[in-house]
Amino acid sequence: MKTKKARILEIEPLTRVEGHGKVTVHLDENNKVTEARLHIVEFRGFERFIQGRLLWEVPVIVQRLCGICPVSHHLAAAKAMDMIVGVDQLTPTAEKMRRLMHYGQVMQSNVLHFFHLCSPDLLFGFSAPAKKRNIFSIIKEFPDLAKKGVLMRKFGQEVILHTAGKKIHGNSAIPGGINKNLSIAERDSLLKDIDQMLEWSQEAVDISKNYTLEHLGLVEAFGNFKSNHMSLVREDGALDLYDGGLRAIDASGNLIFDHMDYRNFDQFIMEEVKPWSYMKFPFIKSRGNLDGWYRVGPLARMNTISFIDTPLANARHAEFREFSKHKPANMTLAYHWARMIEVLHCVEKIKELLLDPDLQGSDLKLTGERREEGIAVIEAPRGSLFHHYKVNENDQVTYCNLIVSTTHNNTAMNLAVTDVAKKYISGQSRITEAMLNHIEVAVRAYDPCLSCATHALGQMPLVVELFDADNNLIDTGSQFVNKSPIQTT
Amino acid sequence: MSDNKKITLTIDGKTIQAESGQSIMNACDAQGIYIPRLCDSTGLVPQGSCRVCSVKVNGRVVAACTQPAEDGANIEHESDEIQGYRKDLVRMLFHEGNHLCPICEASGRCELQAMAYRFGISQATTYPYLQPVRPVDASHPDIALDNNRCILCGRCIRASRDVDGKNVFEYVGRGIHKRIGVNGDCLADTNADLNDYAMSLEVCPVGCIIRKGEGFFSPVGERQYDSDKIGSNIENHTAHSSLGKLIKVHQIDPNDAIHDDIDQSNVNEDKS
Ligand code: SF4
Ligand code: SF4
Ligand code: FES
Numbered sequence: 001m002k003t004k005k006a007r008i009l010e011i012e013p014l015t016r017v018e019g020h021g022k023v024t025v026h027l028d029e030n031n032k033v034t035e036a037r038l039h040i041v042e043f044r045g046f047e048r049f050i051q052g053r054l055l056w057e058v059p060v061i062v063q064r065l066c067g068i069c070p071v072s073h074h075l076a077a078a079k080a081m082d083m084i085v086g087v088d089q090l091t092p093t094a095e096k097m098r099r100l101m102h103y104g105q106v107m108q109s110n111v112l113h114f115f116h117l118c119s120p121d122l123l124f125g126f127s128a129p130a131k132k133r134n135i136f137s138i139i140k141e142f143p144d145l146a147k148k149g150v151l152m153r154k155f156g157q158e159v160i161l162h163t164a165g166k167k168i169h170g171n172s173a174i175p176g177g178i179n180k181n182l183s184i185a186e187r188d189s190l191l192k193d194i195d196q197m198l199e200w201s202q203e204a205v206d207i208s209k210n211y212t213l214e215h216l217g218l219v220e221a222f223g224n225f226k227s228n229h230m231s232l233v234r235e236d237g238a239l240d241l242y243d244g245g246l247r248a249i250d251a252s253g254n255l256i257f258d259h260m261d262y263r264n265f266d267q268f269i270m271e272e273v274k275p276w277s278y279m280k281f282p283f284i285k286s287r288g289n290l291d292g293w294y295r296v297g298p299l300a301r302m303n304t305i306s307f308i309d310t311p312l313a314n315a316r317h318a319e320f321r322e323f324s325k326h327k328p329a330n331m332t333l334a335y336h337w338a339r340m341i342e343v344l345h346c347v348e349k350i351k352e353l354l355l356d357p358d359l360q361g362s363d364l365k366l367t368g369e370r371r372e373e374g375i376a377v378i379e380a381p382r383g384s385l386f387h388h389y390k391v392n393e394n395d396q397v398t399y400c401n402l403i404v405s406t407t408h409n410n411t412a413m414n415l416a417v418t419d420v421a422k423k424y425i426s427g428q429s430r431i432t433e434a435m436l437n438h439i440e441v442a443v444r445a446y447d448p449c450l451s452c453a454t455h456a457l458g459q460m461p462l463v464v465e466l467f468d469a470d471n472n473l474i475d476t477g478s479q480f481v482n483k484s485p486i487q488t489t
Numbered sequence: 490m491s492d493n494k495k496i497t498l499t500i501d502g503k504t505i506q507a508e509s510g511q512s513i514m515n516a517c518d519a520q521g522i523y524i525p526r527l528c529d530s531t532g533l534v535p536q537g538s539c540r541v542c543s544v545k546v547n548g549r550v551v552a553a554c555t556q557p558a559e560d561g562a563n564i565e566h567e568s569d570e571i572q573g574y575r576k577d578l579v580r581m582l583f584h585e586g587n588h589l590c591p592i593c594e595a596s597g598r599c600e601l602q603a604m605a606y607r608f609g610i611s612q613a614t615t616y617p618y619l620q621p622v623r624p625v626d627a628s629h630p631d632i633a634l635d636n637n638r639c640i641l642c643g644r645c646i647r648a649s650r651d652v653d654g655k656n657v658f659e660y661v662g663r664g665i666h667k668r669i670g671v672n673g674d675c676l677a678d679t680n681a682d683l684n685d686y687a688m689s690l691e692v693c694p695v696g697c698i699i700r701k702g703e704g705f706f707s708p709v710g711e712r713q714y715d716s717d718k719i720g721s722n723i724e725n726h727t728a729h730s731s732l733g734k735l736i737k738v739h740q741i742d743p744n745d746a747i748h749d750d751i752d753q754s755n756v757n758e759d760k761s
Contacts, residue, residue, distance in 0.1 A: 052625055054633060056704040061592045165709030169591050172708055180708035394627035395701060 072380035078173035079376030086368025093361035108156025115149025177365030226251035237306030296383025523720035594704030595696030597712025
């Protein structure tokens, strides 16, 4: 009776946020699932809002899109604006400051995702009651782990503070450069904790790796499907989260394209519109819309790259490749392992940069010959993030198109949801608790930016609606994608 | 000014000396008493329009920037009533324009924002937001105007007219439709120049007059009001000319030994 009541409470806010995350499941006459669709409201409004604004405001404005990874938008927009102000190569200080900021961001975002949002699923099991699967239970039962998660996230935020000027919504990346360098005091305050971070990030890789190995049956059965993968890679094929060329591979690991100049992305990526969704469905042009969809993000990156240029993470990447038999890993749940390898890489990179005297340089900004168009891609925590702008001769934005990582993963998330729905619902005409839990876990593995619209962690309900063969709504259920304190008390 | 007869006023119960002919604001500045202000600016003729400098003199609310100090006047300055008026005026400016501080390049040096911080205004109030959508005039190669943030203080009008000897800006419209216009179809049509005093950062108190391509050059922490609240220069140390107009705030190194026993006559010499 008590749980029933809690469920009703969870449904209440849905009217307010309806559409931020909704899954519709469609059945045939025999109550078998035909298709499940994930609906997420995207940022079309934003793309209009930015029109007419001045080009140097853009890197600051776009951060309002997301409360969790604003730095990725800040840097992607700054890179696009570098192109517009005619700067193809930043000064070493500017590029390294931006990279440092980015590594801090990827680290804190991945840590947040893993320790705060996913560890409850992994440590208590997906079928544990929603009341138990939350960060508070982790704090109670695994206090040491919780503490490390909090301190690692804090460290990442400190890196952002010292590079961007503020922990959230900083403004240091400006067209053609950066507005600050790293003072010796700032550097030293970060250096004192770096070795601790290195140690803990290795432990985090172990936790996620061991989880994967110990739950192989589940990992292999859960949201495991073949797909193409795409990410930026460095010229030599190394992982590069800040810049590079685009590489895409198919499910067997064959190259589809490599070192593509993202400034011509519209020549090899297309976006399909479907009537039931606001969010577009991008695909690789040469493979067509049925076979050309792909995944981005930590898992895709571990699959596309040739190696990692930091030793500890590279060894962990080799281990991961060994596990996937040197073929692309397609298991949705392997995202967690991949994500922790990236945390380790970021921490190694942060250390390398902190020891680099270029960060105290004073050559911060360049200008060049003005262009009308700016395109940039960055590897955000959740995957490739595309920013595309046109600016008129008065410095005003006339066009803006963003393809966020959640959009790239759109088809994959829909398939993961369909896959889970088929397993957990078929034959029944009701939404069950187990099904809700599993859909939630499948969606969460992609860490979609459902929060972009709400700006508040823990306020992201996922609604599931069940439709019969005649398209009548026969049942609804809901679950918070991230457990909020309000829900659990 | 030859007529600098000493007079005596009381402000919030404290007796201060002033020179006759001084405005209440200037008399207070000279004594390190900061009266909030937005439309008044050093070097420009006072206009008395924003009313953020309201004080009560012998029971009547007046603008301190234009009201002459009178011998024996009893001035109410930081009473709850007066502070309440000032706060409300500042609040209403946020509601009348479109102020999104986190994305505004004036953030950190904006007088309106700094005033809100000084008054402890951090939340939305019950007034309706007018949310105007006014197009940005970016026609000029070096300067842009974002009227969504204009507070109609008229400082640009006076600076252009009285200091630059031009007439780039003017008020157009009335009442709630009043806004700042330019002398032409757009700014590119006027004789505005980046080197005009009107275009300097001293003149526009907010993020309406924008010097192109300079936005966000100052890192957070190094912007004007990041560490000093607005008015602290007057409250801490002041220097005033014999005209009684605040000309230049003497910059004092806190490590400097003369800091504590600085005396007004020394500071007066420093007009460079
Ligand atoms: S002009 Fe001032 S108050 Fe208005 S948005 Fe900019 S910083 Fe904020
Ligand atoms: S443009 Fe600036 S200086 Fe001119 S009236 Fe508006 S706020 Fe005042
Ligand atoms: S400063 Fe006196 S009315 Fe504006």
